Amino acid sequence: xxxxxxxxxxxxxxxxxxxxxxxxxxxxxxxxxxxxxxxxxxxxxxxxxxxxxxxxxxxxxxxxxxxxxxxxxxxxxxxxxxxxxxxxxxxxxxxxxxxxxxxxxxxxxxxxxxxxxxxxxxxxxxxxxxxxxxxxxxxxxx
Amino acid sequence: xxxxxxxxxxxxxxxxxxxxxxxxxxxxxxxxxxxxxxxxxxxxxxxxxxxxxxxxxxxxxxxxxxxxxxxxxxxxxxxxxxxxxxxxxxxxxxxxxxxxxxxxxxxxxxxxxxxxxxxxxxxxxxxxxxxxxxxxxxxxxxxxxxx
Amino acid sequence: xxxxxxxxxxxxxxxxxxxxxxxxxxxxxxxxxxxxxxxxxxxxxxxxxxxxxxxxxxxxxxxxxxxxxxxxxxxxxxxxxxxxxxxxxxxxxxxxxxxxxxxxxxxxxxxxxxxxxxxxxxxxxxxxxxxxxxxxxxxxxxxxxxxxxxxxxxxxxxxxxxxxxxxxxxxxxxxxxxxxxxxxxxxxxxxxxxxxxxxxxxxxxxxxxxxxxxxxxxxxxxxxxxx
Numbered sequence: 001x002x003x004x005x006x007x008x009x010x011x012x013x014x015x016x017x018x019x020x021x022x023x024x025x026x027x028x029x030x031x032x033x034x035x036x037x038x039x040x041x042x043x044x045x046x047x048x049x050x051x052x053x054x055x056x057x058x059x060x061x062x063x064x065x066x067x068x069x070x071x072x073x074x075x076x077x078x079x080x081x082x083x084x085x086x087x088x089x090x091x092x093x094x095x096x097x098x099x100x101x102x103x104x105x106x107x108x109x110x111x112x113x114x115x116x117x118x119x120x121x122x123x124x125x126x127x128x129x130x131x132x133x134x135x136x137x138x139x140x141x142x
Numbered sequence: 143x144x145x146x147x148x149x150x151x152x153x154x155x156x157x158x159x160x161x162x163x164x165x166x167x168x169x170x171x172x173x174x175x176x177x178x179x180x181x182x183x184x185x186x187x188x189x190x191x192x193x194x195x196x197x198x199x200x201x202x203x204x205x206x207x208x209x210x211x212x213x214x215x216x217x218x219x220x221x222x223x224x225x226x227x228x229x230x231x232x233x234x235x236x237x238x239x240x241x242x243x244x245x246x247x248x249x250x251x252x253x254x255x256x257x258x259x260x261x262x263x264x265x266x267x268x269x270x271x272x273x274x275x276x277x278x279x280x281x282x283x284x285x286x287x288x289x
Numbered sequence: 290x291x292x293x294x295x296x297x298x299x300x301x302x303x304x305x306x307x308x309x310x311x312x313x314x315x316x317x318x319x320x321x322x323x324x325x326x327x328x329x330x331x332x333x334x335x336x337x338x339x340x341x342x343x344x345x346x347x348x349x350x351x352x353x354x355x356x357x358x359x360x361x362x363x364x365x366x367x368x369x370x371x372x373x374x375x376x377x378x379x380x381x382x383x384x385x386x387x388x389x390x391x392x393x394x395x396x397x398x399x400x401x402x403x404x405x406x407x408x409x410x411x412x413x414x415x416x417x418x419x420x421x422x423x424x425x426x427x428x429x430x431x432x433x434x435x436x437x438x439x440x441x442x443x444x445x446x447x448x449x450x451x452x453x454x455x456x457x458x459x460x461x462x463x464x465x466x467x468x469x470x471x472x473x474x475x476x477x478x479x480x481x482x483x484x485x486x487x488x489x490x491x492x493x494x495x496x497x498x499x500x501x502x503x504x505x506x507x508x509x510x511x512x513x514x515x516x
Contacts, residue, residue, distance in 0.1 A: 003180070014319050022176075025512035032174040035167070037203040041175075060168040061225035066175045066201035073179055073199065080192075082232070083200050087307060091362075092439075107466035108312040117312070119465040126440050127504040131229075132465055134307040252304065254334070255361045255385050257411045 003077035008109075008139035011116045017075045017104035022067075023120040024059060026096045032063045059094035062129045063089045071102045072135045084115075088133035092124075099125055104135070114139040144253045144262050144289070151248055160241035160273065168198045168238050175199065179239060197235035203279035204228055206242055206270055224265060227287040233277045241273045249282060262287045292480040293498065294353070295329040295473045297406055297432060297460025302341075303334040306464040310343065313469045314350035324470035324500045328353025330370070330486070332406075332460070335360060335383045337372045355483050358382055359406060364389035364418045364425060368432070368460075371401030371487040381410060393427055402490045404458060406432040409445030416449045424453065429490060434459035434472035434497045458490075459497035471501050 033043040038060050038094050041048025043083040046056040065088045074081050094100060104120035172183050177199050180187035185251040188196040236242065263284055270279045299306035310331070317326055329352070336358060341348065343354040357370045360382050367389065369376070372422035376399050380387055393403045408431045412506035415431060433446040434457075450457050477494035480486050489495060 006515065013315060020325075023512045026172060028176070028512065031170075035170040035174050037207075061227065062201070062204045063175065065204060065228055066171075066177075066199070067231070069199065069201040070175060070177055070179075082192075084233075085229070085231050086200070087227070087229040089305060090225060105467045107316060109308070117466075119307075119467045121465070128439050218303060253385055255366070255413050259412045260385070 004010075005078045005082075007079070007142060008114045008116070009142075010079075011106060011109055011139075012107055013108055015106040017071050017102075017106075017118060017120065019101050019103035020071060021099055021101050023099050024067075024094065024096045025085040026076070028055060029057065029059050029063065029096045032066075034058060036060070036062065054093060056095060059096060061088065061090045061131075064088065064090065064094050064122055065133075067102060068104075068122065068131065068133055068135070071104060071120055072118065072137065075104075076137060081137050083135060084138045085136040086120075086133060087135075088131055092128065094122060094124075094130050100130070107134075109142055114141065144251065146251055151251070153247055155246040158244050160243050163198065163236055163238055163240045163242060165238040168196065168202065169196055171205070172199065175201070185286070186210040193235055193237070195237060197237050200230075200232045200235075202236055203232060203270055204230055204281055206244055206268070211285070223264075223285045226284040228284065229282040231280040232278075234272070234276055236270075236272070236278050240278075242270050242278065243269045244270055258288065260289055262289055290477075290479060291352075291353070292327050292476045292478065293325060293473050294355075294476065294480060294486070295326050295461050295463075295470045296357075296370075296458050297332050297359070297435065297462045297472075298329050298402075298469055299333060299359075299464050300331050302331070302336065302338060303464070305334070308464065308466045308469070310354065311346055311349075312466040314346055314352050314354070316466050317352060317470050318350055323502070324473075325415075326352075326470040326473050326500075328355065329469060329478070330355045330357050330460075331359070332357045332359040332368050335385070337369075337382060339372070339377075341372065355362055355486060357483075360387055360392065361385040361413070362387040362389035362392055364405070364422070365408065365410070365413045365415050366406050367392065368404045368406050369396055369401060370404070370490060371396075371483055372403065373399060376401060390425055393425060397427060400487070402429055402487050404428075404430050404432060404490065406460065407435040407438060407442065407446065407462065408432065408449050409438070409442040409447075410435075414442070415448070416445050419449070428455055429451070430456035430458050432460055432497070433457040434499045436461035436468055436471040436501065438462055453465050456493055456495065457497040458495065459499060469497065471499075473498050473500065 049057045065090045102125045108117045246268040249267040266283045268281045405415040456475040461471045463469045
């Protein structure tokens with residue numbers, strides 16, 4: 001499927017990113033932990049995570065950041081723009097084997113800098129926001 | 143109020159040995175994050191893109207740390223901490239074939255209370271550079287400790 | 290005539306918020322139909338900026354912007370409305386262990402009003418402290434709708450309010466632009482400034498309102514195949 005292309009002039013405050021529902025499997029979380037050198041119990045093993053007082057193995061914060069960044073870069077698609085900043089706050093553990101929803105909104109734009117700011121977050125099945133953040137996309141000069 | 147040596151703020155950690163970035167690392171990262179954007183996974187498509195080659199997704203930048211030394215240098219306040227969040231500025235793409243070094247310092251320490259009780263936050267700023275001494279990213283890591 | 294105000298919000302001045310004030314006001318204009326809010330109160334964490342002047346933005350967006358503070362006490366977090374120099378000299382707002390009863394009584398004596406926020410939340414909510422310590426005296430109201438609440442927390446807050454006869458307010462507790470105005474408080478009459486707000490909160494003609502959308506059930510998604 002061809003990637004979407006948008007110009008800065010197409011971007012409006014209120015434009016939505018997602019919502020994208022996904023199920024983060026334990027295998028996928030372990031794959032992330034392995035490839036990024038984070039092979040520690042809290043990210044790979046339920047029993048090991050419980051010994052640390054966690055409900056079971058959890059998703060690394062870096063992985064949540066990666067998923068939210070991908071939400072933004074997917075929104076950018078083939079546009080002449082790039083993700084220049086992302087910020088995240090981890091409020092609750094993101095537990096694998098649960099459906100999560102990634103979404104966001106464009107919240108403001110800066111004509112002088114040709115940037116779009118957006119809120120981005122991850123929700124659980126109870127609509128609780130597990131990870132919240134913001135991102136900045138810079139559009140090239142037209 | 144939390145007690146700490148004010149000289150901790152701003153002190154630079156040892157700069158790490160360069161970490162080589164391979165095409166396999168980028169591919170595995172994309173696989174693990176479900177990334178399928180052509181710039182990151184399709185060499186032919188990426189050649190026609192703005193960078194002329196496959197690049198790592200932006201969030202690849204936060205996977206670098208000062209090896210095992212990183213966590214040893216971060217001040218601790220009580221029990222084992224958690225990653226509380228990050229602020230990342232993506233300055234330039236990271237490419238397979240790059241080597242990345244980190245320089246980090248403690249930027250800020252502050253205290254607050256929340257659902258899990260009293261918390262002390264330590265903010266560490268890392269600057270990532272490639273083999274050409276070009277900055278590729280700034281990462282502010284926020285670590286939460288429970289005193 | 291009524292005035293609807295989001296009594297609990299954080300701008301970029303709070304270390305964990307990423308929301309510029311102007312973006313908040315623009316968002317409220319965009320979402321006016323589903324969040325009919327006439328104004329907001331910035332309740333920054335552990336600080337009060339007495340010099341901040343938002344009149345230009347108020348005029349631009351036709352929305353009231355008031356200032357207050359969220360402080361941390363030995364009975365949880367509390368919102369302080371009507372902050373004066375005398376209050377900030379009396380109490381270090383950056384202290385995360387302020388003595389709650391003293392804060393409530395002294396702030397009242399100095400002309401302000403203190404309202405516990407998210408009382409149903411673990412550790413930083415009043416409810417949990419009431420299970421271990423004597424109830425506080427002279428509480429005017431508590432926040433029963435908080436936009437950042439997790440499952441069950443608002444219900445616990447409402448139980449507390451009913452049990453102790455506390456009046457009820459609502460606030461979004463927003464740290465992101467798009468979450469402003471999700472919960473608010475509706476006042477009978479006109480609230481045009483902080484003095485009006487403090488007087489109104491000391492009265493009894495207001496109620497918490499909830500503009501959060503009802504959620505559709507989330508279908509179980511399909512996992513990404515990992516090789």
